[in-house]
Amino acid sequence: MALTSPLQDDSINQAPLEIVSKLLSENTNLTTQEHENIIVAIAPLLENNHPPPDLCEFFCKHCRERPRSMVVIEVFTPVVQRILKHNMDFGKCPRLRLFTQEYILALNELNAGMEVVKKFIQSMHGPTGHCPHPRVLPNLVAVCLAAIYSCYEEFINSRDNSPSLKEIRNGCQQPCDRKPTLPLRLLHPSPDLVSQEATLSEARLKSVVVASSEIHVEVERTSTAKPALTASAGNDSEPNLIDCLMVSPACSTMSIELGPQADRTLGCYVEILKLLSDYDDWRPSLASLLQPIPFPKEALAHEKFTKELKYVIQRFAEDPRQEVHSCLLSVRAGKDGWFQLYSPGGVACDDDGELFASMVHILMGSCYKTKKFLLSLAENKLGPCMLLALRGNQTMVEILCLMLEYNIIDNNDTQLQIISTLESTDVGKRMYEQLCDRQRELKELQRKGGPTRLTLPSKSTDADLARLLSSGSFGNLENLSLAFTNVTSACAEHLIKLPSLKQLNLWSTQ
Numbered sequence: 001m002a003l004t005s006p007l008q009d010d011s012i013n014q015a016p017l018e019i020v021s022k023l024l025s026e027n028t029n030l031t032t033q034e035h036e037n038i039i040v041a042i043a044p045l046l047e048n049n050h051p052p053p054d055l056c057e058f059f060c061k062h063c064r065e066r067p068r069s070m071v072v073i074e075v076f077t078p079v080v081q082r083i084l085k086h087n088m089d090f091g092k093c094p095r096l097r098l099f100t101q102e103y104i105l106a107l108n109e110l111n112a113g114m115e116v117v118k119k120f121i122q123s124m125h126g127p128t129g130h131c132p133h134p135r136v137l138p139n140l141v142a143v144c145l146a147a148i149y150s151c152y153e154e155f156i157n158s159r160d161n162s163p164s165l166k167e168i169r170n171g172c173q174q175p176c177d178r179k180p181t182l183p184l185r186l187l188h189p190s191p192d193l194v195s196q197e198a199t200l201s202e203a204r205l206k207s208v209v210v211a212s213s214e215i216h217v218e219v220e221r222t223s224t225a226k227p228a229l230t231a232s233a234g235n236d237s238e239p240n241l242i243d244c245l246m247v248s249p250a251c252s253t254m255s256i257e258l259g260p261q262a263d264r265t266l267g268c269y270v271e272i273l274k275l276l277s278d279y280d281d282w283r284p285s286l287a288s289l290l291q292p293i294p295f296p297k298e299a300l301a302h303e304k305f306t307k308e309l310k311y312v313i314q315r316f317a318e319d320p321r322q323e324v325h326s327c328l329l330s331v332r333a334g335k336d337g338w339f340q341l342y343s344p345g346g347v348a349c350d351d352d353g354e355l356f357a358s359m360v361h362i363l364m365g366s367c368y369k370t371k372k373f374l375l376s377l378a379e380n381k382l383g384p385c386m387l388l389a390l391r392g393n394q395t396m397v398e399i400l401c402l403m404l405e406y407n408i409i410d411n412n413d414t415q416l417q418i419i420s421t422l423e424s425t426d427v428g429k430r431m432y433e434q435l436c437d438r439q440r441e442l443k444e445l446q447r448k449g450g451p452t453r454l455t456l457p458s459k460s461t462d463a464d465l466a467r468l469l470s471s472g473s474f475g476n477l478e479n480l481s482l483a484f485t486n487v488t489s490a491c492a493e494h495l496i497k498l499p500s501l502k503q504l505n506l507w508s509t510q
Contacts, residue, residue, distance in 0.1 A: 067106035344384035
């Protein structure tokens with residue numbers, strides 16, 4: 001009657017499903033075969049109706065226990081397709097989202113695994129260049145975010161049931177301009193790993209706890225009995241998320257260890273995000289949905305996750321549309337975006353700055369060739385910019401030239417260091433000469449004999465140092481810092497040629 005009645009009414013369409021749900025809740029000791037028989041029997045009722053919550057629970061259980069059952073492919077596929085196309089808010093029906101999540105994991109358990117999932121995503125997008133169903137992408141992203149969150153639930157709930165950064169990276173915090181000026185430390189849970197390197201202050205730090213989106217930093221001093229220093233939300237001394245995740249190049253890293261099931265779940269759903277980013281029509285909406293970085297801090301601190309997600313960020317950085325690549329920046333002032341997370345010094349950066357250079361290139365080619373953007377680069381990322389320019393990256397050479405042209409850098413020594421960096425490569429020398437033709441005062445600055453202070457960017461090598469020192473005059477150089485670089489004893493032959501050198505910083509080098 002429910003299938004043949006011309007009346008479109010919930011009491012007709014939903015009543016049989018409600019009856020089945022109630023009977024299932026009363027009969028929990030059913031065999032697997034009986035499960036399948038029930039699902040096949042009610043399949044016609046699901047063609048035009050969402051399953052009620054109790055029935056979703058029943059379907060989830062079947063997906064978990066029998067992922068290779070033919071029922072999953074034949075009966076559940078059209079149901080999930082309907083959910084993704086027509087659902088308007090998973091917040092009102094979270095079990096629909098959970099059922100969709102378990103269904104995709106069941107597909108991933110088949111022999112073909114991700115190939116089956118990929119075909120499912122293709123079927124949801126459709127064969128044309130533009131997906132005809134506007135709800136599919138946000139629903140898929142919601143399922144992915146919830147699944148990825150569930151992978152880190154154990155870590156998130158491990159400390160007083162509050163979302164917190166699992167202490168998985170061990171090492172000293174790089175000094176920054178923000179308060180507190182004491183170095184921050186992200187510790188492994190094991191208490192015997194507390195102190196392994198020298199601090200920058202007289203008092204040693206015992207521990208630092210970074211917790212929740214309102215990040216509280218508690219610093220306990222072993223040498224004094226003072227109460228803990230706390231930086232609460234809204235205070236000027238609050239370190240932002242990326243600052244807390246940043247560690248110095250010399251520090252060792254430790255990864256979150258997920259269980260086998262959580263690891264498979266994470267791999268499956270990150271792969272789906274990668275598939276979504278490959279569709280041109282979905283990319284603007286996907287970039288907008290991911291712009292606020294809607295992942296737990298535990299995920300951002302997990303090396304495997306950030307390494308896999310890098311593909312998605314790369315796709316955003318390659319897209320010429322401003323609505324896509326502008327989403328690499330923070331969603332509002334005072335927050336960090338993917339640009340900060342994947343730039344050198346950010347916890348997600350696992351290369352020498354190639355992704356950072358491509359992000360800067362696309363942003364500078366858009367409407368961001370402004371003094372404000374250059375100023376933020378000069379304040380936070382000048383070292384990586386100079387290192388990449390020293391290695392011949394054309395985008396970074398252009399950035400340094402623009403910094404000189406717009407008078408972004410006030411310090412004369414820093415200006416001279418940038419000039420030396422530019423003159424160390426052919427492309428840099430050519431662009432700098434063109435700049436000098438426009439601004440004669442730069443030549444006057446260079447005639448004074450070079451900088452008195454010089455700091456080599458972190459991760460620089462002997463070759464980088466040799467290239468820099470051979471690019472110009474360093475007769476006035478008195479202070480040279482090679483701290484946290486990859487230089488070795490081989491650089492001594494260049495250092496002994498500096499006539500005025502008085503101070504040399506070789507902290508944390510070979």
